[in-house]
Amino acid sequence: MLKIVFLDRDTIGPSVSIDRPDFPHEWVEYGKTAPEDVAARIADADIAVTNKAPIRADAIAGASRLKMIAVTATGYDVIDLAAAKERGITVSNVRGYAVNTVPEHTFALIFALRRSITGYRQDVIAGEWQRANQFCFFNHPIRDLSGSVLGIFGRGALGKSVARIGEAFGIKPVFAARKDASSIETGYTPFHEVIETADIITLHMPLTPATRDLIGMPEFQRMKRKPLIINTARGGLVNEAALVQALDEGLIAGAGFDVLTKEPPAPDNPLLKVLERPNVIVTPHVAWASDEAMQALWAQVVGNIENFEKGSPSNAL
Structure with missing residues (x-):
């Protein structure tokens, strides 16, 4: 069973329904994750979900089971893409959700x-x-x-x-x-x-x-x-x-x-x-955060995870 670790749920507004992927999995969720705690929290994860918690080369190196990183944003500067690609880890982001x-x-x-x-x-x-x-x-x-x-x-x-x-x-x-x-x-x-x-x-x-x-x-x-x-x-x-x-x-x-x-x-x-x-x-980085946009964002995150599990990754970087 795949283990999915969501590192920073508090970065998604409380109005959003955090639906989970439609396949058997273990779900672990943290409100916030400090940079120094990322490595320990994803050490045995198959899929890591993050918005702003950085996943750098050292954390990737210590996560032997990690197969996918799902970014809950369009920007992905918090991810060491080179280290992920070297390990063959799929990194997916969300796109187009903030067009309004x-x-x-x-x-x-x-x-x-x-x-x-x-x-x-x-x-x-x-x-x-x-x-x-x-x-x-x-x-x-x-x-x-x-x-x-x-x-x-x-x-x-x-x-x-x-x-x-x-x-x-x-x-x-x-x-x-x-x-x-x-x-x-x-x-x-x-x-x-x-x-x-x-x-x-x-x-x-x-x-x-x-x-x-x-x-x-x-x-x-x-x-x-x-x-x-x-x-x-x-x-x-x-x-x-x-x-x-x-x-x-x-x-x-x-x-x-x-x-x-x-x-x-x-x-x-x-x-x-x-x-x-x-x-x-x-304003405090809330241009993206209408209720409608955040729900659409999360639906896309779940879709990316489900597509990866099916063998057809979407929005891969």
Whole structure:
């Protein structure tokens, strides 16, 4: 009988029904697993299920029965793929489940910042409306979306969904080419042209050595339109210290981030010092986490495990 070990069930919302694979198995579930405990917990597992608990080479080496790792996310940077492949271990992720939830969260951030919703809400709480002595007041800028240029970094399912939503609001979406592209493929705009001409920049790409610090001070200094910067993809795509400097120097209009380089953030994360600003919104990596999306994600995880058991692995990396 296969033994399945789920390392971090608490990373999936409590609303989700954790259905189990439809074949005989032993199921062991942990709410959380610290990195130093991973090796011991998967030592006798046939299948390991993880979201954020890292499965590195040492843990893989000590898990002699391990045949599959099921990642409950699209990103798989927590897995040592090379070590898994060397052992012939199948690694499967989930795909396409967030095609509604992440774009909707992206636009929630865009709307809130573009229309200064957070700033005005805080002003009303602080009594500014009463002190204004008229029917409205103008403490913060309000900009329409129609006619704006939306620079999208990443042309996968999420980037395309964001583009479709943007078009419905009269926005012009443009997809940025790779930063180091020697030629520009049809449908893409040169990286630095997007940097210079976009009113809003939104990121929808994985974190890799090539994309880490994709946007830093050199890029911020080229942003002629003073755009909003939205990141619902991965922390590390934007240099956070440079982001705060860009905010301080007025190089950008604001920032909406759902992801940070380290999660939860370290006490010295520079973004923590600017959270009270009306043009900064940070949410705790929940863009993916609508009830509907999380249930669809889990159904796909179970499907991946069942397909592996049948000898037909799905979403294998």
